[in-house]
Amino acid sequence: MPQHADILDLMNDYKAKGEPFALATVVRTVSVTAAKAGAKAVILADGTITEGWIGGGCARGAVLKAAREALADGQSRLVSIQPDEQLSSHQVKPGETREGVVYAKNMCPSQGTMDVFVEPVLPRPNLLICGASPVAVALVDLARRMGFFITICAPVADHAAFAEADRLIDGYAVPADGSERDYLVIATQGRGDSAALKAAVQAPSKYLAFVGSRKKAAALKADLVESGIPPARLETIRAPAGLDIGAITPDEIAFSIVAEMIEIRRRGQRTL
CATH class of the missing domain: 3.40.50.720 (NAD(P)-binding Rossmann-like Domain)
Structure with missing residues (x-):
């Protein structure tokens, strides 16, 4: 709870300063994953995570890439990070977008699945x-x-x-x-x-x-x-x-x- 409160405070600070950022929220996990549903992170335009956590290197690269793209075009993204066999079963390739979902490969031994919603928060024009x-x-x-x-x-x-x-x-x-x-x-x-x-x-x-x-x-x-x-x-x-x-x-x-x-x-x- 304290971390959640800190993130909300930080988001309000960035909004007040007119600084753009992205909020990444883990919305679903399957099997073993470092972060669980509800975990959040605040990401700046340069890819810096200033507060929160959404997992280690298994998810970090794909989420940061989605955050940069979301801040560039103003559109939210749902990133699904899955092991190779799961991607194959869905007949999708890493980096492919299908029906609004961006797929990425989980390279970690845990081989879990994590879905992360990335939402850009842009200053008022x-x-x-x-x-x-x-x-x-x-x-x-x-x-x-x-x-x-x-x-x-x-x-x-x-x-x-x-x-x-x-x-x-x-x-x-x-x-x-x-x-x-x-x-x-x-x-x-x-x-x-x-x-x-x-x-x-x-x-x-x-x-x-x-x-x-x-x-x-x-x-x-x-x-x-x-x-x-x-x-x-x-x-x-x-x-x-x-x-x-x-x-x-x-x-x-x-x-x-x-x-x-x-x-x-x-x-x-x-x-x-």
């Missing part, structure tokens, strides 16, 4: 919104319910409109601690368009969108090129922002943007 327009306000509400960590970049006088935001920054400067996994939306709509867009195109991001017409975006891009911004940096801007669903109202535009971000975030994670 970061959404940075520049501006305090009605679209920006609507976007905070919708994106927060979809699990995004919300950062608002807007003049401090406008911060009162964003009571549900996770982080508030005065002005349009994008914070320096961003990453290529971030989502950026320029929703200034006439107030600070150029300053916000100039800051955004120089920050790393997975998604960069401008709330406005193609004509307005093209004019702003031309101004940025004249100011010295390389044209290549402007090619990733999506304008107008959001999926083309005929959106008109601020709520509808915000909905189309959130839908587009979800499509990008989940791309490749679901197969038919």
Whole structure:
């Protein structure tokens, strides 16, 4: 029980810091195995087990490999580690995936079987919104319910409109601690368009969108090129922002943007 409590505390710490990790849980064992059902381990992206235990070398390699892959693609895995004769009886080879189960070979003399569920725990995706327009306000509400960590970049006088935001920054400067996994939306709509867009195109991001017409975006891009911004940096801007669903109202535009971000975030994670 104390170890279980320690793992839960550690998981909460990693979540609070926004650090990705995988939780490996032994869900079934057959015959002799070092770890038993219920054993858990917390695994970092580099393969380090920071707490817990899921067995020795017989299982460790296959579980760590599954953890790294799960953290890379965001999908859980069920790993079944079996002796050679068991794999042969199921007509599967080590490393093969069948019906959602990844099979691995148990090389230990005990010749037991262990099934381990590996679940990635990823930080909330970061959404940075520049501006305090009605679209920006609507976007905070919708994106927060979809699990995004919300950062608002807007003049401090406008911060009162964003009571549900996770982080508030005065002005349009994008914070320096961003990453290529971030989502950026320029929703200034006439107030600070150029300053916000100039800051955004120089920050790393997975998604960069401008709330406005193609004509307005093209004019702003031309101004940025004249100011010295390389044209290549402007090619990733999506304008107008959001999926083309005929959106008109601020709520509808915000909905189309959130839908587009979800499509990008989940791309490749679901197969038919």
